[in-house]
Amino acid sequence: MLDKTKQDWWKSAVFYQIYPKSFQDTNGDGIGDIPGIIQRLDYLEQLGIDGIWLSPVYESPQEDNGYDISDYEAIYPPFGTMADMETLIREAEGRGISIIMDLVLNHTSDEHRWFQEALKSRDNPYHNFYVWRDGNPDVPPNDMRGVFGGSAWTYVPHLGQYYFHQFAVKQPDLNWDNPAVREALYKMIRFWADKGVGGFRLDVIDQIAKVPDEKITANGPRLHEFLRELSEKAFVRNGLVSVGEAWGANVERAKQFSAPDGSELSMVFQFEHICLDQKPGGEKWDTIPLRLPSLKQCFERWQTGLHNCGWNSLFLDNHDLPRIVSRWGNDNEYRVASAKMLAVMLHGMQGTPYIYQGEELGMTNIRLPIEKYVDLEIRNVYQERLARGIPEGEILQSIYARGRDNARTPMQWTNGENAGFTTGIPWLSVNPNYNEINAEEALQNPASTFYFYQKLIALRKQYPVFRDGSFNLLLPEDEKIFAYTRDTEQEHLLIICNFTAGSIPFDRPKEFESAELLLSNYEAESNELRPYEAQIFYRNEGQS
Numbered sequence: 001m002l003d004k005t006k007q008d009w010w011k012s013a014v015f016y017q018i019y020p021k022s023f024q025d026t027n028g029d030g031i032g033d034i035p036g037i038i039q040r041l042d043y044l045e046q047l048g049i050d051g052i053w054l055s056p057v058y059e060s061p062q063e064d065n066g067y068d069i070s071d072y073e074a075i076y077p078p079f080g081t082m083a084d085m086e087t088l089i090r091e092a093e094g095r096g097i098s099i100i101m102d103l104v105l106n107h108t109s110d111e112h113r114w115f116q117e118a119l120k121s122r123d124n125p126y127h128n129f130y131v132w133r134d135g136n137p138d139v140p141p142n143d144m145r146g147v148f149g150g151s152a153w154t155y156v157p158h159l160g161q162y163y164f165h166q167f168a169v170k171q172p173d174l175n176w177d178n179p180a181v182r183e184a185l186y187k188m189i190r191f192w193a194d195k196g197v198g199g200f201r202l203d204v205i206d207q208i209a210k211v212p213d214e215k216i217t218a219n220g221p222r223l224h225e226f227l228r229e230l231s232e233k234a235f236v237r238n239g240l241v242s243v244g245e246a247w248g249a250n251v252e253r254a255k256q257f258s259a260p261d262g263s264e265l266s267m268v269f270q271f272e273h274i275c276l277d278q279k280p281g282g283e284k285w286d287t288i289p290l291r292l293p294s295l296k297q298c299f300e301r302w303q304t305g306l307h308n309c310g311w312n313s314l315f316l317d318n319h320d321l322p323r324i325v326s327r328w329g330n331d332n333e334y335r336v337a338s339a340k341m342l343a344v345m346l347h348g349m350q351g352t353p354y355i356y357q358g359e360e361l362g363m364t365n366i367r368l369p370i371e372k373y374v375d376l377e378i379r380n381v382y383q384e385r386l387a388r389g390i391p392e393g394e395i396l397q398s399i400y401a402r403g404r405d406n407a408r409t410p411m412q413w414t415n416g417e418n419a420g421f422t423t424g425i426p427w428l429s430v431n432p433n434y435n436e437i438n439a440e441e442a443l444q445n446p447a448s449t450f451y452f453y454q455k456l457i458a459l460r461k462q463y464p465v466f467r468d469g470s471f472n473l474l475l476p477e478d479e480k481i482f483a484y485t486r487d488t489e490q491e492h493l494l495i496i497c498n499f500t501a502g503s504i505p506f507d508r509p510k511e512f513e514s515a516e517l518l519l520s521n522y523e524a525e526s527n528e529l530r531p532y533e534a535q536i537f538y539r540n541e542g543q544s
C-alpha cells in the first residue's frame with residue numbers, strides 16, 4: 001500500500017477509471033450503481049490500483065451521462081444514496097484505494113438551481129453565474145459551434161438574451177469571471193474533501209476561462225490565474241490530488257499546469273497522442289492510419305519535456321475514446337498479445353498510469369445499428385453528416401472507429417446473461433464477445449491480460465526507475481518497433497514493443513544483453529520479436 005501521507009504519493013500510483021453507469025448493476029434496473037462498485041472493490045484491490053477516478057455520480061438529468069450536473073452535493077438516485085457514497089469512500093480507503101471524483105466546473109446542467117434562478121430575470125443574483133449576451137432571435141452573437149453540434153448560443157426569449165454553451169444546449173457554461181461562481185465551487189469542493197475523497201479529475205478544465213467574444217475556448221487569458229486560485233483555495237489546503245482534462249495542452253502549457261510546486265494541478269490529461277490518427281485540421285471522425293514514428297516522437301516530446309519539471313498522466317483509453325486494442329492493437333487473432341503490448345508501451349513510461357474499466361480484460365469496440373447508440377455525440381454527428389450528404393456507410397464506419405459508446409458498453413464480468421452486469425435490461429448493449437472476454441475467465445487464467453496488468457502495477461511499485469527514470473527513445477524512425485530505455489544512475493529499463501502482426505529480427509542494445517527479463521507477453525525467449533511481442537528488461541548497476 002502506498003503511504004498517502006507523502007505529498008506526491010500519486011507519482012507512484014496507478015489509477016483506474018470507473019464509468020459507473022456501465023460498471024456493475026445491483027438492483028436489476030440495467031444501470032450500474034455505487035453498491036455495484038463497492039461489491040467489486042476486492043477485484044480492484046486484487047488488480048493492485050491505488051485510486052479510482054470515478055466518472056460523475058452527482059444528481060443529473062443525464063443528458064451527457066452525468067457531465068451535466070444539476071446538484072453537486074447530491075447523488076443521482078439510480079446510482080445510490082449519499083450514504084452509499086460515504087460507504088464507498090470508506091471501503092475503498094480500507095483497501096488503500098482513494099476516490100478521485102470527476103468534477104465538471106466548466107458548466108452545469110440547465111436544471112441546476114443556479115441556472116433555473118439565472119433564467120428568472122436579468123437582475124437575479126445567479127444570472128451572472130452564466131455567460132449571457134444580448135441579441136435578437138435570428139442573430140446569435142457569433143458563429144461558434146458547440147462541441148456536440150449546433151450553435152454554441154441558445155436564445156431565451158423572455159430575457160432577450162443568449163446563453164453560451166461549449167457543449168450541449170443543456171450544459172450552460174459557468175461564468176468564471178464572476179468571483180461568486182468561483183467561491184461557490186470552492187465551497188462545494190470542500191464539502192467533498194470533508195467526506196474523505198482523495199482528489200478530483202477536472203473535466204475540460206482548460207476551457208473554464210473562455211472568452212466567447214473573441215472565440216476563445218481553451219487556454220483563455222485568465223486560465224492560470226483561475227487554476228492557481230483553485231489550487232490554493234480548494235486543493236492544496238485539503239491535500240487533494242488533481243488531474244485536469246486539457247485537450248488544448250501542449251508541453252509548454254503542461255509544464256505550468258503540472259509544475260512540481262503544486263501551484264496549479266498535480267497533472268493533466270493531454271491528447272496529442274490521441275489525435276495522431278485523425279486528419280490534420282479535421283474532426284475525430286476523419287480517421288487516418290497511425291504512423292508509429294509520429295506516436296513515438298510525440299511521447300518522446302512529452303516524456304522528456306516534463307521530466308523533472310512537470311508530471312505526465314499516462315492513458316490510452318477513457319470513456320470518450322474507442323477501445324485501444326481495437327484502435328492501435330489487433331482485436332482478432334492477437335487481441336491478448338496486443339493488449340498486453342500496448343500496456344507495456346504505456347506503463348513503462350514516466351507518469352501516473354490510468355486504466356479504464358475493461359482495459360485490463362482487453363475489452364474491444366462494438367458495432368451497433370444506429371438506433372442502439374445512446375451517446376448524444378454519436379446521434380448528433382450521424383444526423384449532421386447525413387445532412388451534409390456523407391454516405392451513411394461511411395458515417396457508420398467512423399462511429400465504429402471513434403464513437404464514445406465503444407468504451408461505454410457494460411463491463412464484462414462473467415459469461416452468464418448480460419455478462420453478469422445486470423439481471424435486467426442493460427441501458428446500453430453488452431458487447432456480444434463477453435462469452436470469451438470477461439473477468440471471471442481472466443481471473444482463472446494465469447496468462448490473462450488482467451494478471452499482466454497486475455504485474456505491471458506491481459513492478460511500478462517495486463522499481464523506482466519506473467517513477468524516476470529519464471526517457472530515451474531508440475530507433476525513432478522505425479515503423480514497427482517502439483523501444484525506449486528508462487534510466488536513473490542506478491537502474492535501467494529497456495522496453496521493447498512490436499506494433500505489428502509479423503515477426504521482426506531485433507538485437508538488444510549491448511548494455512542489456514545480460515539484463516533480467518522482468519516481463520514479457522510470450523513464454524519462451526526467441527531471437528526475433530514475435531507478433532505484438534513486448535518485453536521489459538532490467539539492469540541495476542549496483543548489482544553487477
Ligand code: GLC
Nearest residue numbers: 064067104167203204319320
Ligand atoms: C469531457 C468529458 C466528456 C463530456 C465533456 C463535457 O470531455 O470527458 O465525457 O461529454 O467533457 O462535459
Ligand code: CA
Nearest residue numbers: 025027031033
Ligand atoms: Ca442499478
